[in-house]
Amino acid sequence: MADSGTTTPSSDHSVTLTSKTPIFGQKLYVIISITVIIVTLILILISLCIRRSLNTKRRRRMRVKHSSGLLPLVSETVKKDDEDDRTVEIKPIIKVVEGKMVNTSSASNESGTSNASSVDNINMSNLGFGRWYGLSELELATRCFATENVVGEGGYGVVYRGVLRDGSVVAVKNLMNNKGQAEKEFKVEVEAIGKVRHKNLVGLIGFCADGDKRLLVYEYIDNGNLEQWLHGDVGPVSPLTWDIRMKIAIGTAKGLAYLHEGLEPKVVHRDVKSSNILLDRNWNAKVSDFGLAKLLGSEKSYVTTRVMGTFGYVSPDYASTGMLNECSDVYSFGVLLMEIVTGRSPVDYSRAPGEMNLVDWFRGMVASRRGEELLDPKISVQPASRSLKRVLLVCLRCIDMDANKRPKMGQIVHMLEADDFPFRTESRPPRDTATLSSGVDAANKVPSTN
Template identity: 40%
Template sequence: MATTALLLLIVLHLLVATAAAQRKLPVARPGCRDRCGNITVPYPFGIGAGCYRVEAGAKSLRFELEWFPLYRVTSCTGIGCCQSEIPSGIGFFEPTIRDFPRGQEGFSFYANSTPCRYVFLVDKEWFSYTDSVFLNRTDDFDVPVVLDWAIRNVGNCSAARQNTTDFACRGAHSKCFSVTNGLGYRCNCSQGYDGNPYLEVLDGGCTDINECQLKGDYPCYGVCNNTQGGYTCQCHPGTSGDATRKDGCRPKDKFTLALKVVTGVSVGVFLSVFMCFWLYLGLQKRKLIKAKQSFFEHNGGVILQQQMRSYSGTAGGGGGGFKIFSEEELEKATNNFSADQILGRGGHGIVYKGVLEDKAVVAIKKSKVMEATETKEFAREMLILSQINHRNVVKLHGCCLEVEVPMLVYEYVSNGTLYHYIHGGEGLDNNKALDPRLRIAAESAEALSYMHSSASPPILHGDVKTANILLDDNLTAKVTDFGASKLAPNDEVEIATLVQGTCGYLDPEYLMTCQLTDKSDVYSFGVVLLELLTGKKPIRFDGPEEGRSLVSGFMIAAKVGGHYELLDNQVRNEMRPEALEEITHLMMRCVSMSGEERPSMKEVAERLEALRRYQRHPWGQAGAGDPEEGQSLLGREQQRDVNYKFKPQDVLDLEEASTYTFSL
């Protein structure tokens, strides 16, 4: 029974295995039978003459299963798991198997453990033992067997290719493989091709496989395109991914890889540049903060803050008091110092109109330069100037110290400067009568007198001129630009101070001594008074050299009695001779070359106010009133002759000192 079962198993599976080895090949040569019963016989095997390759190898196969009284066994012993490989490279192999009787000594356990009695040849690549498959089976079952064969008339492929006529691998896509089990070779179709590698292409040899038609073996869930030896499988348009897998294609991301790379690089570069720029701005900001702090300390900001705290209510930052502004506040107030906000330009700087956060309108002076010596007392001067509260002095609201040259914030005066009042448009005309001129002169003198005599300590202006006298809508005079002001020295020894005055107004004695005194302001005011009454500029650059200076020209004219002709028509027509002589006398004293001979600003203010009262009094009108009463109003005794002695230094390059008599 065992012998019969094994024999049938071997014969059946040997033939099946032969077909299985070439299961996809066209089987026979053209004109030859390819089947024997239900067994397919492929070439180089064949049925009938001319249908097989004669040199195929072994001429016969013999399988025998007999009982031999042999007890020698190999390592193949056991229950159900016994297997032994057929050695390679042999010409003949005869396996022998034996069933031990149940009563055999030493084998009773094995014999009684299972009723199975079967043995089979099987492909070792297929065989994998499990109890559930092979243990206690009593039915018939099939297992695959592979016939290991080769063309063995030569040793290997290299030797076979030397004889192209007898070379078994036919066609361009039939590849030769040397066998490892002894000598010989076999043929297979190249990857992507199918057919019988031993036949020509036209006879059914290796041809291209259309993988797109074999979706079971070559799955493609997209667009399949067959190629020679292969195929391509791509996702449908608008999708991307792996089309060989089900659900492997996804809607295509419009953000392509290239775009992602470019975007990533761009973002990286942008972030790097941004970080560098941010760090740069941070460093610049720190540098700016340090610079502002340095300027603030250098300009006396710390000292000023300490002094402001000591003044609690009067010098605080709120109300109408003094305030230290930041640069940002002033930039915002002037629209970043826009040219549209400029009120005026001067040799010392530019004045801007600004609107603070509390809607207060101010004038902001942005100076160009400041002497190093000025910064030492700047804080003290600013605080003292901020305490001045006089109707004819422009109020100093504050300053900005965190810049190289401090900026000053003044009250805004809306009607321009006295310079423009005199010289703007058509100059002085009939609408600019005498009384407003006298009032402007008196108010300006009063402001300077207050600074010299009433302020503590006294304050010197240093740059008195018509451009620094502002007028409001009522033509009220307000003296400004005390940024160049100096505190008068406390001791009796005058300290030399450098002031950037204005040509035509600058004290000639100061030019020789470099000492600024209160009499320097008196001289400059004398020029302003002369300019106000003549309507002429203090310096002109045409005409004879001796007449280019208004002061010099007036003195020269006075020498020959022609100085009245230089006065404005309104002044000559409206002023009484006494008042005209008085104001002429006052102007000449103010512009004296010697400071000792000049009156004080207090005296000047008093004389101008007396002249104004006299001129406004009914007796002071031209041709009216009692002369003695007029002299009383002028504040001095009646004199028939007023003698004024000119010295050589008074009239620069005139003749020796002479005495001129003005008759009333």
């Protein structure tokens, strides 16, 4: 009986593990194995969930540090791969104030106030758009925008001479905030010439945005503008000799040619005039004031816009249709070139009725073969007849009433520089007159409005 008592439990146990169960008819040891596997998987899933929860809490703590300004937020917007090719993405929630990128997201905290947070200072010169100046720095440079430091004034702002801490002299343009015009011009100039560097364009050094203040900092050109030298009180003999005037005209043409043909998208200046042509001590011309400029992509032949510019310089086709392209600048340059040749303003109501409008008077004088009488009497040494005729013809081609027939600015540069344009040799004077006359005929398709 004792032996039977000791062997029976072992026999019963062996039968129990291998016996079938009611669960799908599976043996007991199979059910136990499946149960162990399921429990293990559940434990693994629980572990993963706990780890994910911890990571989420950690990220939330990091965001708290970000919002307190302890960590930079611009790692995604400033490329770090190439120090010479840093770019900043312009997003609605980011703006720049005094050299700092500021988060202006509309997300609010519990108190309902905006969650604007300051982040890293960024050296804007590395971004290709010049340096950002603080308002206090520019106030110090201009002696709080003192009247004696004013060097220019226009419809959109006042330009001051300023001396920075490092001793460099700059021109500071304080934009007038009339109906948001300051913000518009600020953006236009940054878009148009923020990255542009050309010897015949005024260089934009930096900017300032402080509250509603918008200021632009340019290189300082120390010899005034073309309007002052043409129409100011310079005495009976102008310092602008014929050669100097041609140097100014060619330099201006090169600057405009770069805007039209050397950039993508091209830039249409829209306000080419003598007061916007600055001169250095060597009489090098520098085109300035891009507040009215428009960008024109290669896929567009024109852009329709509100007619703006300076009376006397605006092309008739743009004034009547509002369709703007580089041909409008070419017309304005033609008027400017006439102004350089004659020393007269585009519109002068103090003159006789037939001479008030420079374009109409100019056309009539050339048509009457009185081209030499067009020359500014303050030019002491007369230019060669060949040189004068070449410039007169360029003027007429620029103001052609058919905008499509006007030359490109690059072609104008070649016309003004080429000694053999428009005549091949000096031994063919009859052809000179015939060629010039044909240009006059084309320019006089539309009768005078006076």
